[in-house]
Amino acid sequence: MSPPLVITSPTTGTDWELVIGLEVHAELATVTKMFSGAPNVFGGEPNTNIDPVTLGLPGSLPVVNRRAVELGIRVGLALHCSVRRSTFARKNYFYPDMPKDYQISQFDEPLNVDGWLELPDGTRAGIERAHLEEDTGKSSHQGGDGRIHGAESSLVDYNRAGVPLIEIVGRPDLHSPEDARAYVSELRSILVAIGASDGKMEEGSMRVDANVSVRPVGDGELGTRCEVKNVNSLRSLVRAIDYEARRQVDVIEAGDRVHQETRHWDEEAGRTRAGRSKEGAEDYRYFLEPDLVVLDPSPEWVAEIAADLPVLPAARRARLAAAAGVTPGEVALAVERKLDDLALATIELGAEPARVLNHVEHNLAVDGAAGLDPAQFAALVGLELDGSLTATQAKQVLAEMVTSGSSPAAIARAHGFEAMDTSALEGIVDAVIAGNEADWAEFVAGDDKKRGKLTGFFVGQVMKESKGQADGKAVTALLNQRRDGA
């Protein structure tokens, strides 16, 4: 993990430590809803992806979507949880976008418990549980300031109602906004990798609530936490947690205490705001959902799902890092771009790891890159290494390899990217010097700054004359050699 964020009070000098636990809701990528055959698709005309069960019409009954359970188990296994016998419960509260005025969720017997998530740097954050539930509809309030209070009327779209969700409850193991970002980013990679969710925070298919508290460094007790909602991007998450932590420190240092409450992140104002104050704690009157039966996945089924899981990002990082002789953090981007299989295969063919990873990181953020033939990729790195291709040429050849599938040698030939021999290069360099006498004089006499600028100019001219075949580093070396001799 990143170093903990420590906020030192300017007035008291106390060092405050941040404690963060994240609750992530992700919509599961099923074809139909959690408890009915209505389509699970984003968008659509309001109230078109609905059926009697979605609307909670009198007499309708829920039936558990097997695919949603399977995806839920995939999530649990990917997070190293125990998958267990579980039950559904009703969470009762009145709200217009909730068709039955209760939500079917899992309460005291969740599907997955006690797991962990490995961050890109190899550290672990605990997962308390990951359970199934149904999403609500969406209200939009007309008139007033867009909130339910003061609105003239409200419209409700039930397309999202009943969409399967997995709620992943993390333990309060995170201690900096950057950790929170890494956690969510990693969780999203896992959900996408296992096909459980598309993980789009902007579309709301992945929603993050952050439980934030502060305590003096070294204090074992947890402080009073606030739940920060309405965080719609990783950037907002970092900002919101940072703001909230500092706010809590200010509150405590001013002699007040932090009230346990839900706070909403206001992206524009860059601050969190208290939600409507509730009279006492909500009492959801949970009880076992009598319309559903126990969900007890057989060990055989769980084993089948486990066998079908792809290699997860943490394992992929470890594998590539070992092959490349670097840390997992250094190959995180390659794994995130799903180019680690390519990189690994290329390195295994003997290509220089540093150059392979460099290309993956800087030159292959394009569609189709994963389809590159490792042997050809290795050949390209070889050409680069033996000086046959300059870095610039290699980049261009690589791009064409992705689009055309041709071999690097053939592409290089077609472009006339032959290795220039030294005498030919010297000829061009000398010709360029001769043709730009005044600049050359300045280059020779000038200070480092001036010379740095002019180096670019001369290299550019040589590149032009050589039709891009010159190696920039070789040109610079020659220029300095000529200057020393001048």
Add this chain to the structure above:
Amino acid sequence: MSASLAAAPPQGTAAEIARSVRAGERSAREVLDAHLAGVEATEGEVHAFNLVLADEARAAADALDVRIAAGEDPGPLAGVPVALKDNLCTRGIPTTCSSKILAGWRPPYDATVVQLLAGAGAVTIGKTNLDEFAMGSSTENSAFGPTRNPHDPTRVPGGSSGGSAAAVAAGFAPISLGSDTGGSIRQPAALCGVVGLKPTYGLVSRYGLIAFASSLDQIGPFATTVADAALVLDVIAGHDPHDSTSIPEPVPSYSATLDRGVEGLRIGLITELMGEGIAPDVAARVREAAAALEAAGATVGEASVPAARLGLSAYYLIAPAEASSNLARYDGVRYGLRVDAPTTGEMMTATRTAGFGAEVKRRIMLGTYALSAGYYDAYYGKALKVRTLIIRDFAAAYEHFDLLLSPTSPTTAFALGDKTADPLSMYLNDVCTIPTNLSGDAAISVPFGTGDDGLPVGVQLLAPALGEVAMLRAAAVVEAAAPRNAEVRA
């Protein structure tokens, strides 16, 4: 006692109707019209229906007759008029639960049982009255006024399926469907002198039954004969993928084995349901039924189910708790009644205040309280433990007996208004029927003579889960031994 409006079905039993209609001896339309004439004559006094579907029924009967003329067989209930409790969803037809809160709502789908009946050739004649949301034992808690007992219109028909029981007792339909959460089929069957069957929980799909208490609700038939009840069960029983609590197993034919008698069956008279609170005349009829079963070859003994009498208090926590959640959706947002108010929250409150009757509100409050943090363990949690005890005690009794026997209702039909002021005395009506709902087992009420007041008495046969085959065989024996109605009324 007022003049009886009870009448035998004008065209005979469902079995007779279906046989003759399938054989082309009678038209479905002719059968229907005879029943509609009965409705026309006395429904004004009985008030069994919230809605009589005369036009729709005629169209359905005519369509059946066309199919029969074309050589098709519409099925085992061909041309049989059926009355449906008005908490069963019927596509495009108002379904009210006898509540103001569902005003104007027409379901966009049929309940599974409604589809099955139509698929078997039955003709829906109307939607019957009930205690609002099936909460009650007298059909007096209806937003549309009470139903009267055809045997004596000054008396209640029982409830909550009072309309369905009265419709059969008055000859408006040979069969009807009700729902039974704590006795809502069996108790009105007993009070109206008809057969009423509560199947094993999960045997009949609940899809399209508007929920009162989901873990207890079960749909079942009313009929004038045990054979007709078995015939309807043959049609409506079976697994439904739309109901997760539906039992995923094939079902036998209940009609086929009905005449096999009770030779060798062990039948236990439930001690705890024969003493305190049970009217002596009712207890006497139950003992006579036991004697009849013994005479037919069964072994009859005393069975103890100690937790049975605890059922009532457990039930009045569990059922309201589930109801408080099931009835939350009637909030004025999506369908039914809406009473406008300045804010959404106030609109919900105003709608529910105006839309629900007193008994429904009472149970919503009881249930909300029982589930509340700080009270859950003492009330709902404890009730669940009692439920476990009841299941255990029944299971123990069924180790010694194949079937159990008890009264259905502690008394015969009581007068309208008699118990409305005292909810507790009303609740006590369900003492014999509730344990079966809590255990999830099967039970049937069979008419057996009358009480001292000349009104019908029902005896209850109880069976373990999926024990309907033996239970119906015994019911047929009890039915055959029962004093005939004519003797009763004399």
